[in-house]
Amino acid sequence: MQNSQTNFILIVDDTPTNLEVLSEALTDAGFDVAVATSGESAIKQIEYEPPELILLDVMMPGIDGFETCRRLKANHKTKHIPIIFMTALADTVDKVKGLSLGAVDYITKPFQQAEALARIQIHLQLQNFSVALEKQNTRLQQEIEERVAAELALQKLTQELEQRVEDRTKELSQAIHDLQKAQVKLIQAEKLATLGQLVAGVAHEINNPVNFIHGNLQHASCYIEDLLELINLYQTQFPNSTPEITKKSKEIDLEFLRLDLPKIVSSMAVGTQRIQEIVQSFRNFSRHDEAEVKKVNIHDGLNSTLMLIDHRLKTKPGYPAIQVIKEYGNLPPVECFAGKMNQVFMNILSNAIDALEELMGDMQSFGHSLSPMIRIHTEVVGGDRIAIRIADNGPGISEAVQKRVFDPFFTTKPAGKGTGLGMSISHQIVVEKHGGSLYCISSLGKGAEFIIEIPIQQVQLSDPSWWESPDLSQNSIHSQTSPLIAQI
Ligand SMILES: Nc1ncnc2c1ncn2[C@@H]1O[C@H](COP(=O)(O)OP(=O)(O)OP(=O)(O)O)[C@@H](O)[C@H]1O
Ligand SMILES: [Mg+2]
Numbered sequence: 001m002q003n004s005q006t007n008f009i010l011i012v013d014d015t016p017t018n019l020e021v022l023s024e025a026l027t028d029a030g031f032d033v034a035v036a037t038s039g040e041s042a043i044k045q046i047e048y049e050p051p052e053l054i055l056l057d058v059m060m061p062g063i064d065g066f067e068t069c070r071r072l073k074a075n076h077k078t079k080h081i082p083i084i085f086m087t088a089l090a091d092t093v094d095k096v097k098g099l100s101l102g103a104v105d106y107i108t109k110p111f112q113q114a115e116a117l118a119r120i121q122i123h124l125q126l127q128n129f130s131v132a133l134e135k136q137n138t139r140l141q142q143e144i145e146e147r148v149a150a151e152l153a154l155q156k157l158t159q160e161l162e163q164r165v166e167d168r169t170k171e172l173s174q175a176i177h178d179l180q181k182a183q184v185k186l187i188q189a190e191k192l193a194t195l196g197q198l199v200a201g202v203a204h205e206i207n208n209p210v211n212f213i214h215g216n217l218q219h220a221s222c223y224i225e226d227l228l229e230l231i232n233l234y235q236t237q238f239p240n241s242t243p244e245i246t247k248k249s250k251e252i253d254l255e256f257l258r259l260d261l262p263k264i265v266s267s268m269a270v271g272t273q274r275i276q277e278i279v280q281s282f283r284n285f286s287r288h289d290e291a292e293v294k295k296v297n298i299h300d301g302l303n304s305t306l307m308l309i310d311h312r313l314k315t316k317p318g319y320p321a322i323q324v325i326k327e328y329g330n331l332p333p334v335e336c337f338a339g340k341m342n343q344v345f346m347n348i349l350s351n352a353i354d355a356l357e358e359l360m361g362d363m364q365s366f367g368h369s370l371s372p373m374i375r376i377h378t379e380v381v382g383g384d385r386i387a388i389r390i391a392d393n394g395p396g397i398s399e400a401v402q403k404r405v406f407d408p409f410f411t412t413k414p415a416g417k418g419t420g421l422g423m424s425i426s427h428q429i430v431v432e433k434h435g436g437s438l439y440c441i442s443s444l445g446k447g448a449e450f451i452i453e454i455p456i457q458q459v460q461l462s463d464p465s466w467w468e469s470p471d472l473s474q475n476s477i478h479s480q481t482s483p484l485i486a487q488i
Contacts, residue, residue, distance in 0.1 A: 006030060006031065007052045008032040008033075008052050008053075009031050009033050009034070009052065010036060010046065010053075012037075012056045013086065014038060014060045018109065022116075025113050025116070034051065038060055039060055039062055039064065039068030040062055042054070042056070043072065046078050047077065051081065052127060054072070055086055056085055056103070057085075057086045058086070065085060066098065066101055069085075069098065069101045069102060069103055079102070080130075082105075082124075082126070083098075083103045084119065085107075086106070086108075086109055086111075087106050087107075088109055105123055180408050183408075184421060184424060184425065199285055202282060203279045206279050207276075210275045210279065211276070214269065214276065217269050221266070221269075224261055225262070281303070284300055285308055293335050294335070295334065297333060297334075298334050298341070298388065301341055301345060302376060305342050305346050305349060306324060309349055309350065312350075312353050313374075318364060319357070319364075319372075320369070320371065320372060321372075322373065322374060323371065323373045323374070324375075325374070327375065329378045329380065330380070331379075331380060331386055334454065334456050335455075336434055336454060336458070337429075340433060341434075341454075343426070344438075345388070347422035348390045348426065348452075349390060352394060354413065354417075355392055355394030356374070358395060359372075359394045359395045362395075370393070372392075372393065373392065373393045374391070375391045376389070376390050384456055384457070385436070385453050385455050387452065387453045389450070389451045389452075390449065390452075391449035391450075392448055392449075395444070395445065395447075396442045397440065397448050402442060405440055406424050406438075407420075408420065408424040426438060430452050434455070434458065435454070435458070436454035437452075438450065
């Protein structure tokens with residue numbers, strides 16, 4: 001029989017004749033053959049130079065074929081080598097036992113040479129296949145491992161990428177947040193400066209002319225009195241005046257003029273006095289000259305602010321006037337940036353008026369009417385703080401809107417009407433600038449109430465970095481009093 005590659009076979013048998021016959025036949029068939037005469041020596045030999053197939057006799061002195069097989073199968077280095085038992089023809093028990101111990105086949109003695117060779121060939125082929133399969137398996141296993149590793153690497157890379165995207169998104173949203181804060185700061189500075197300057201400028205410009213009108217009115221009133229006295233004197237001294245004088249007197253209705261002129265002058269004085277009060281309110285409101293904290297009367301600030309928005313409170317065609325109920329408590333002078341606090345009052349009051357106007361408009365279109373009201377309540381809380389509560393009986397604020405009321409640029413008003421900065425600026429002024437708190441109590445349909453609390457005395461004075469870390473989510477509630485809106 002031809003054998004393309006030389007396979008190495010070990011024959012284990014204690015009978016020299018058997019060894020001789022077999023080894024000759026196998027050598028002739030082209031195999032490399034080694035022999036061992038006992039189980040022990042076979043095991044040693046196999047470890048030293050493993051064959052590709054073992055022909056193993058059962059009956060041997062020392063350890064028999066079965067034991068040899070068991071040991072070889074128990075050793076991971078030798079367990080894969082196919083073993084063919086050599087047994088006596090009739091010995092069925094041996095055959096079964098051999099196979100159950102892991103042998104691949106058996107050949108019977110005396111040997112049928114052709115059959116033995118054929119079996120050996122088949123098992124060698126099978127062995128080759130299984131080795132090739134094993135190799136392929138290993139390669140596949142390796143490939144799988146490589147793929148798993150690649151997948152893991154990809155997963156790691158994806159995770160890293162996701163992390164980087166997340167980090168960048170965080171950085172970006174922080175940048176946007178910072179930018180918004182900077183923008184608010186700019187607009188706030190500009191808004192306050194512009195309004196403050198405008199109001200202060202107007203107050204200044206009006207102040208002088210009004211003062212001299214008011215001052216001169218007194219002189220004018222004295223002169224008029226003198227002139228009227230002189231006319232009286234003429235009339236008594238010269239009762240028979242000329243026709244021309246009599247005609248002129250009738251023309252100008254001298255008697256009425258004499259009675260009305262002093263009234264006109266005194267009403268002009270009332271007018272100028274009112275202008276002077278407004279000018280004073282303007283000044284109070286802007287507190288333009290005051291960059292430092294000062295002890296002020298908070299009620300003055302509230303009144304000045306109300307004076308500035310007075311025109312918005314009055315009756316308008318189709319709308320009733322908005323009633324302002326002042327519940328001023330007994331407040332001590334409060335240390336604060338008065339101009340800025342007035343700005344807060346202005347923002348909150350303007351929002352209340354906006355809300356009331358909106359509700360009045362809606363109710364009118366449904367044929368209902370409303371008694372619009374703004375209630376301002378002040379009191380000392382906890383001994384060292386004051387609370388200013390401003391409530392309206394407008395439409396109220398939904399929970400969703402309440403969450404965002406203090407966010408910069410958040411507005412529910414039509415474009416052009418609101419910038420959405422009023423409350424965020426107010427929050428910064430109260431919380432950051434004064435170490436106070438500003439929060440809102442409201443529910444839809446039940447009006448809205450804004451509560452400002454600031455310390456009576458400022459702990460740390462003007463901090464130039466107050467813009468740097470405004471935390472808009474900080475709306476802690478300190479006041480224990482029940483909501484003012486419940487009373488409206
Ligand atoms: N008293 C209130 N009643 C109902 N909604 C209110 C009231 N006060 C504030 N809001 C709601 O809060 C939003 C934000 O108010 P904020 O004063 O910050 O901005 P704005 O009034 O819309 O615009 P801006 O004040 O900059 O002109 C308002 O658009 C409004 O929806
Ligand atoms: Mg507003």
